[in-house]
Amino acid sequence: MDTKILVLFYGYGSIVELAKEIAKGAEEEGAETRIRKVRETLYPDLIEKFHVPLDSTKDIQEVNLEDLKWADGLAIGSPTRYGNMAGGMKTFLDTTAPLWRSGDLYGKPxxxxxxxxxxxxxxxxxxxxxxxxxxxxxxxxxxLGYAIPEISSTNTGGSPYGSSHLSSKKDLDENEIKIARFQGKRIAQVARKLKGS
Structure with a gap:
């Protein structure tokens, strides 16, 4: 049985690049992946004021609840907003009550x-x-723990909590890419074991 991994994100720029690297790691582990975005919830005037690059993710489908049901494992990402997830991600997660009631995500990694x-x-x-x-x-x-040395040696992004990026730098660095790929492999491995395939 194929292992299916959903990589879900809110945002633009480096969070999208992290999502793609996590998906690559999962694919290297033999998983089928879907990358999905959360709908933008900013007011139109703020989108214009902050120059939000909506076009940069136009080729990525918006997530729906069926994507979460489809997945054997999930990777969820959001840029930080004052130490919290972005409002767009929270808004989407708040719509997942039907999956909570049905238990469709119970036991998934x-x-x-x-x-x-x-x-x-x-x-x-x-x-x-x-x-x-x-x-x-x-x-x-x-x-992630400390299973790969890059987590101990990076001063930009990535920790035992999960992969990350210091977005004051434009591009992901080598350590950030390795950590994100490792995270994709790890979620695919755990999902496969839990699925029993």
Whole structure:
């Protein structure tokens, strides 16, 4: 049986690049992947004021609840907003009550990723804010720990909590890519074991 991994994100720029690297890692492990985005919830005047690059994700489909049901494992990512997940991600997660009632996500593994513009900008707290949903759904949280040396040697992005990016740098660096790929492989491995294939 094929292992199916959903990589779900809100945002633009480096969070999208992290999502793609996580998906590549899962695919290297033999998983089938879907990358999906969360709908933009900013007011139109703020989209214009902040120059939100909506076109940069136009080729990525918006997520729906069927995508979550389809997946054997999930990777969920959001940029930090004052140490918390972005409102767009929270708005989407708040719509998943039907899956909570049906138990469709119970026992599925999930891992988290983020980006922030400063080293102490809330990478770890943002991941922690997303994990509360996993507790309520009875999901299995899959952290990275210190299984690869890049987590101990990076001063930009990535921790035992999950992959991340220091977005004051434009591009993902080598360590960030390795950590994201490892995260994709790890969620695919855990999902496969739990699925029993």
């Amino acid at each position: 999930v891992t988290f990723f983020t980006e922030a513009s400063t080293i102490h900008g809330g990478h770890e707290t943002t991941i922690l804010t997303m994990t509360t949903y996993a507790f309520h759904f009875g999901m299995i949280i899959v952290p």
